[in-house]
Amino acid sequence: MDQKLQILLDTIKKLVRRGAYPNLIKVLSKSHPADIAHLFRYLELKEQRILFNLIEDPAAAAYVLSELDHNGSAQLLTQIDKETISEILHEMPYDDAVEIIRLLPEEKAEEILEGMQAEDSEEITQLLTYPHDTAGGIMSTEFFALREEQTAREAIAALQQAEDVEMVFYIYVTDDRRHLVGVLSLRQLLLVPPETPLKKIMTGEVISVRTDTDQEEVAQQVARYNLLAVPVVDNGNRLVGLITVDDVIDVLRQEATEDIYKMAGAHEEELLYGDKPFKIARLRLPWLVTNLFGGVVTGYLMWLFKATLKEVIALITFIPVITGMGGNVGGQSATIVVRGFATGRIDFSILRKVFFREMRVGFIMGIVCGAVIGLVALAWHHNPYLGLVVGIAMVTAMTVATSMGVAAPSFFKKIGIDPAIASSPFVQTANDITGILIYFGTATFFLQHLH
Amino acid sequence: MDQKLQILLDTIKKLVRRGAYPNLIKVLSKSHPADIAHLFRYLELKEQRILFNLIEDPAAAAYVLSELDHNGSAQLLTQIDKETISEILHEMPYDDAVEIIRLLPEEKAEEILEGMQAEDSEEITQLLTYPHDTAGGIMSTEFFALREEQTAREAIAALQQAEDVEMVFYIYVTDDRRHLVGVLSLRQLLLVPPETPLKKIMTGEVISVRTDTDQEEVAQQVARYNLLAVPVVDNGNRLVGLITVDDVIDVLRQEATEDIYKMAGAHEEELLYGDKPFKIARLRLPWLVTNLFGGVVTGYLMWLFKATLKEVIALITFIPVITGMGGNVGGQSATIVVRGFATGRIDFSILRKVFFREMRVGFIMGIVCGAVIGLVALAWHHNPYLGLVVGIAMVTAMTVATSMGVAAPSFFKKIGIDPAIASSPFVQTANDITGILIYFGTATFFLQHLH
Numbered sequence: 001m002d003q004k005l006q007i008l009l010d011t012i013k014k015l016v017r018r019g020a021y022p023n024l025i026k027v028l029s030k031s032h033p034a035d036i037a038h039l040f041r042y043l044e045l046k047e048q049r050i051l052f053n054l055i056e057d058p059a060a061a062a063y064v065l066s067e068l069d070h071n072g073s074a075q076l077l078t079q080i081d082k083e084t085i086s087e088i089l090h091e092m093p094y095d096d097a098v099e100i101i102r103l104l105p106e107e108k109a110e111e112i113l114e115g116m117q118a119e120d121s122e123e124i125t126q127l128l129t130y131p132h133d134t135a136g137g138i139m140s141t142e143f144f145a146l147r148e149e150q151t152a153r154e155a156i157a158a159l160q161q162a163e164d165v166e167m168v169f170y171i172y173v174t175d176d177r178r179h180l181v182g183v184l185s186l187r188q189l190l191l192v193p194p195e196t197p198l199k200k201i202m203t204g205e206v207i208s209v210r211t212d213t214d215q216e217e218v219a220q221q222v223a224r225y226n227l228l229a230v231p232v233v234d235n236g237n238r239l240v241g242l243i244t245v246d247d248v249i250d251v252l253r254q255e256a257t258e259d260i261y262k263m264a265g266a267h268e269e270e271l272l273y274g275d276k277p278f279k280i281a282r283l284r285l286p287w288l289v290t291n292l293f294g295g296v297v298t299g300y301l302m303w304l305f306k307a308t309l310k311e312v313i314a315l316i317t318f319i320p321v322i323t324g325m326g327g328n329v330g331g332q333s334a335t336i337v338v339r340g341f342a343t344g345r346i347d348f349s350i351l352r353k354v355f356f357r358e359m360r361v362g363f364i365m366g367i368v369c370g371a372v373i374g375l376v377a378l379a380w381h382h383n384p385y386l387g388l389v390v391g392i393a394m395v396t397a398m399t400v401a402t403s404m405g406v407a408a409p410s411f412f413k414k415i416g417i418d419p420a421i422a423s424s425p426f427v428q429t430a431n432d433i434t435g436i437l438i439y440f441g442t443a444t445f446f447l448q449h450l451h
Numbered sequence: 452m453d454q455k456l457q458i459l460l461d462t463i464k465k466l467v468r469r470g471a472y473p474n475l476i477k478v479l480s481k482s483h484p485a486d487i488a489h490l491f492r493y494l495e496l497k498e499q500r501i502l503f504n505l506i507e508d509p510a511a512a513a514y515v516l517s518e519l520d521h522n523g524s525a526q527l528l529t530q531i532d533k534e535t536i537s538e539i540l541h542e543m544p545y546d547d548a549v550e551i552i553r554l555l556p557e558e559k560a561e562e563i564l565e566g567m568q569a570e571d572s573e574e575i576t577q578l579l580t581y582p583h584d585t586a587g588g589i590m591s592t593e594f595f596a597l598r599e600e601q602t603a604r605e606a607i608a609a610l611q612q613a614e615d616v617e618m619v620f621y622i623y624v625t626d627d628r629r630h631l632v633g634v635l636s637l638r639q640l641l642l643v644p645p646e647t648p649l650k651k652i653m654t655g656e657v658i659s660v661r662t663d664t665d666q667e668e669v670a671q672q673v674a675r676y677n678l679l680a681v682p683v684v685d686n687g688n689r690l691v692g693l694i695t696v697d698d699v700i701d702v703l704r705q706e707a708t709e710d711i712y713k714m715a716g717a718h719e720e721e722l723l724y725g726d727k728p729f730k731i732a733r734l735r736l737p738w739l740v741t742n743l744f745g746g747v748v749t750g751y752l753m754w755l756f757k758a759t760l761k762e763v764i765a766l767i768t769f770i771p772v773i774t775g776m777g778g779n780v781g782g783q784s785a786t787i788v789v790r791g792f793a794t795g796r797i798d799f800s801i802l803r804k805v806f807f808r809e810m811r812v813g814f815i816m817g818i819v820c821g822a823v824i825g826l827v828a829l830a831w832h833h834n835p836y837l838g839l840v841v842g843i844a845m846v847t848a849m850t851v852a853t854s855m856g857v858a859a860p861s862f863f864k865k866i867g868i869d870p871a872i873a874s875s876p877f878v879q880t881a882n883d884i885t886g887i888l889i890y891f892g893t894a895t896f897f898l899q900h901l902h
Contacts, residue, residue: 002668034675041796067675160641169620169637169679186620186637190611217453223704224518225485226697228620228679245696246677249703253674256707257790260714264786265779277811284783285816291779292820295772296827303768310764317754320774320883321746327778328716328742328879332735335715339708345492360728365736369743376747428779432771 009039016047025054033060037067040076049079058091066096069254074103086112090120095140095247098127135218136211138251139232139241145172146198148181153194159186169228172239173202180206180231180239208233211240215251220344222248259342262420263335287425294429298323298436305440312450314381315443318373318390322439325369325394326401326431333358333405334423341413342420348410355406362402363395370394385449393439400438401431460490467498476505484511488518491527500530509542517547520705525554537563541571546591546698549578586669587662589702590683590692596623597649599632604645610637623682623690624653631657631682631690659684662691666702671795673699710793713871714786738876745880749774749887756891763901765832766894769824769841773890776820776845777852777882784809784856785874792864793871799861806857813853814846821845836900844890851889852882 008031015024028036028051036055040048055061065073065088077085077100085104089097089112101109101124113121123141130136144162146155155171171189173182182202192201208231209218222230222245230248232241261267265287302309302319309315337354340346346354374391378384408427409419443450459482466475479487479502487506491499506512516524516539528536528551536555540548540563552560552575564572574592581587595613597606606622622640624633633653643652659682660669673681673696681699683692712718716738753760753770760766788805791797797805825842829835859878860870894901 032676034677038675038795042801156641159638187610190607223697223700224489225483228696245679245700246674249674249696249700252700252703252707253794256703256711257794260707260711260786260790263711264714264783266783266787277808277815280808280812281815281819284780284812285819288776288779288816288820291775292772292823295769295775296824298771298775299768302771303765306764306767309767310761313757313761314754316757316760316767317750318746319770320749320753320887321743323771324742324746324749324879324883325739328739329735332715332717335711336717339711343704343708344489350493357728357731361731361735364728364732365739368732368736369739372743373747428775432775436771 005035005039008035009042012039012051013043013047016050021054024051025056028055029057029060033063034067036060037064040064040068040072045075045079048076052076052080053084058087062088062091062096065100066092070099070103073100077103082108082112082115086115089116093140093142094120094123094127095138098124098137099132101128102132130211133215134211135209135213135215135232135243136241138215138218138247139211139243140247141241143172143231143239143242145174145239148173148175148197148199148202150198151194152189152192152196152198152201155189155198156194171198172206172231172242173198174239178238180208180233180237182206183231206231209243210235216255216342218243219248219251219255223252255342259338259420262418263338263424265421265424287421290425291429294425294432297429298432301433301436301440305444308440308444308447312386312443312447314377314383314386315389315440315450317380318377318393319436319439321373322390322393322397323432323435326397326435327428329362329365329398330401330405330427330431331424333362333402334409334427337406337409338419338423341409348414351406351410355403355410358402358406359399362399366395366398369398383450385446389439389442389446389450393435393442396438396442397431397435400434401427404430404434456486456490459486460493463490463502464494464498467501472505475502476507479506480508480511484514485518487511488515491515491519491523496526496530499527503527503531504535509538513539513542513547516551517543521550521554524551528554533559533563533566537566540567544591544593545571545574545578546589549575549588550583552579553583581662584666585662586660586664586666586683586694587692589666589669589698590662590694591698592692594623594682594690594693596625596690599624599626599648599650599653601649602645603640603643603647603649603652606640606649607645620679622649623657623693624649625690629689631659631684631688633657634682657682660694661686667706667793669694670699670702670706674703706793710789710871713869714789714875716872716875738872741876742880745876745883748880749883752884752887752891756895759891759894759898762898763837763894765828765834765837766840766891766901768831769828769844770887770890772824773841773844773848774883774886777848777886778879780813780816780849781852781856781878781882782875784813784853785860785878788857788860789870789874792860799865802857802861806854806861809853809857810850813850817846817849820849834901836897840890840893840897840901844886844893847889847893848882848886851885852878855881855885 011027012024015027043051052061052064055064065076068076089100092100104112113125127141146158169186171184171186172180173184175181182204183206184198184202188201207221207225207227209221211232211234218230227245229242229244231239232243234240265284267283337346370391373394374387377390378387405427408430409423412419412423462478463475466478494502503512503515506515516527519527540551543551555563564576578592597609620637622635622637623631624635626632633655634657635649635653639652658672658676658678660672662683662685669681678696680693680695682690683694685691716735718734788797821842824845825838828841829838856878859881860874863870863874
């Protein structure tokens with residue numbers, strides 16, 4: 001956090017403690033709503049409620065609420081009464097209002113929608129029909145579009161009167177049946193004689209997305225073509241909305257965070273339960289159970305080899321390093337594949353190449369680590385065969401682990417399960433099990449030399 | 452990949468195989484450069500070289516090269532001769548040219564800079580003095596700024612003549628000593644009488660960053676305030692550059708990918724070595740060595756308890772589950788903290804809270820998993836004391852693991868080491884070691900009951 005914000009935070013906390021509300025109102029009205037939103041995450045829920053109710057300008061309150069992350073606003077919403085929420089929603093662009101409504105308990109949401117002006121509630125209800133992670137679910141319907149036969153002069157006049165539209169930098173052009181036919185920039189308007197029809201200056205090839213396009217795909221398009229906004233069309237290529245780059249940035253950050261959390265078996269929702277360890281534990285436990293089960297199976301396999309182990313107790317000393325290294329390199333390969341799918345850098349067409357590359361990488365690293373650990377085993381227990389067993393097991397386990405690291409996420413992706421969430425427990429458990437089997441298998445093979 | 456691109460890719464691959472270069476030239480000239488750049492990642496290096504040399508418009512070639520990710524362009528650059536690179540750099544905005552120059556071997560870069568027009572090479576050399584991950588390192592110097600005493604009419608006239616500037620949507624206003632004093636949007640220009648001086652319509656409070664601001668901080672600012680661009684000023688608040696939102700999106704994606712890779716102990720650079728498993732192995736090995744060492748230490752600790760183990764061989768069956776679960780929950784906590792630092796959601800002021808929350812979460816999950824595994828031990832080996840030992844060890848190991856998961860990345864952050872890269876091997880190794888110590892410690896304590 002930069003110094004300016006730190007000072008603001010300290011001031012606010014002090015004023016809240018003192019109950020100096022008139023001073024707080026003054027401080028809040030002078031601060032940028034985005035800064036206030038940013039500071040909310042460092043405040044207790046109680047402090048948040050006090051502060052939020054002191055924001056006098058409903059537009060500023062709306063801005064703060066829509067700039068909080070989902071979990072932050074869901075939490076805060078439980079603290080605000082229905083009337084205040086309605087008032088704030090009225091100040092918001094429809095797309096932000098829809099996001100807020102989605103966070104409310106169904107009953108409360110319905111009551112609020114009923115209390116709204118007919119025009120607003122119709123628009124919002126319509127937007128609510130789109131799944132929240134599609135272009136339709138995040139688009140704004142307050143965009144600026146003109147007809148192709150209008151002139152540059154008319155366009156400028158329209159711009160001067162436009163209010164309540166999302167940031168204008170592109171002007172979208174439609175035909176008489178609202179089909180999207182072109183786009184032009186504000187600057188282009190200034191470069192032509194005033195009577196030029198838009199049809200003459202617009203670019204005909206517009207990059208657009210459909211209402212049912214996944215939000216991750218939308219973000220990729222905007223990033224690829226360096227767009228500031230992308231128009232949304234329905235099945236009939238009619239212009240129905242607009243997604244601006246600031247929403248795309250939110251999507252990108254949110255998806256990255258989600259993926260990172262999922263890969264570790266944690267949940268983004270956890271942030272919602274800042275102070276509720278029981279709820280957090282309940283979110284994480286299902287995933288851990290997979291590993292608990294896997295751990296027991298691994299232990300059972302070791303138990304099967306208990307006669308071997310009793311005879312050659314030195315074998316136990318290399319169990320952790322074999323399963324550990326397998327888990328690590330497998331995890332690396334899985335991470336590369338999961339992130340590759342998410343960023344579009346890997347798809348099924350090049351999967352074969354990735355698979356064999358990772359396998360070779362695993363084999364090379366296995367040779368190095370196997371040689372090191374084999375020498376350690378030799379030096380420690382003075383038994384060359386133990387060194388051989390440990391070395392061979394290490395190479396095999398690491399090679400298998402990398403291929404499994406590619407195979408598991410690809411399999412889950414193929415059958416339509418999010419690879420970010422499914423790969424990690426599966427890869428770890430599978431690697432433990434194969435690691436133990438390979439290790440004791442090799443040991444049993446060389447058993448007569450190990451004594 | 453969407454269908455349109457898939458078809459384009461198939462066509463291109465077929466034409467390259469056939470050597471149908473005239474057709475390829477036609478296809479390339481009709482495709483969006485961003486699409487071509489996107490498809491490059493699915494092509495072999497040899498195909499890339501052929502294709503790149505067939506792009507006839509140097510501006511399109513420049514666009515393709517700057518839209519490739521760093522690794523892609525570094526790879527491609529090795530295939531292009533100096534003259535072509537010079538020609539392409541001339542077509543690029545300075546900020547993109549600087550990125551390309553940074554990717555070249557030093558000697559080649561110097562030769563190219565020397566061959567450039569004096570004006571270009573001076574500008575680029577100046578930009579190269581900023582570290583690549585700061586605002587100065589990613590900013591563009593071709594921005595649009597006007598003086599405060601100019602009028603709206605003059606501004607519009609200047610806009611009509613402006614060429615070669617980054618997308619214009621904000622107009623920055625400076626005083627007579629180039630200090631940044633205000634900002635206004637293009638639309639605001641259209642709303643006032645033509646003779647109004649900019650001073651009267653501009654907003655005085657401009658959010659700006661300094662040349663030495665970290666690029667991650669720049670991205671956070673742009674995201675927080677929903678900006679389309681942010682001006683860059685030097686120490687004396689003089690306007691020296693501009694960072695547009697498309698560059699910010701690249702930064703956000705790149706940092707997220709980097710973090711994800713680092714957390715798994717892999718490297719973003721790996722992508723550069725698509726087909727060079729030896730190079731990839733060399734990148735990953737240093738990190739694995741930490742774990743190799745940790746695994747040996749864990750094994751050594753088990754060896755210290757070999758007498759106990761020989762007496763109660765059943766103890767081995769729960770080693771994998773205890774160390775495995777510790778590693779998992781510790782990794783979850785570490786992930787949450789590392790990502791929290793990266794997104795600014797966690798900082799040192801709330802670390803204490805996070806630490807105790809994670810510890811409590813670990814304890815609760817430990818109770819559940821400990822009870823399950825204790826019952827498994829009882830049912831399997833018919834020894835209630837074994838169940839007790841396993842259960843107690845599980846609760847302790849999981850609680851310690853979560854606290855370590857918070858402590859390790861915080862420690863690394865504090866001493867200035869990137870927590871994303873340092874936490875994972877450290878947390879895993881430390882958890883293995885403490886897990887074994889806790890497990891055998893508890894077992895030794897109850898040893899007389901375990902027979």
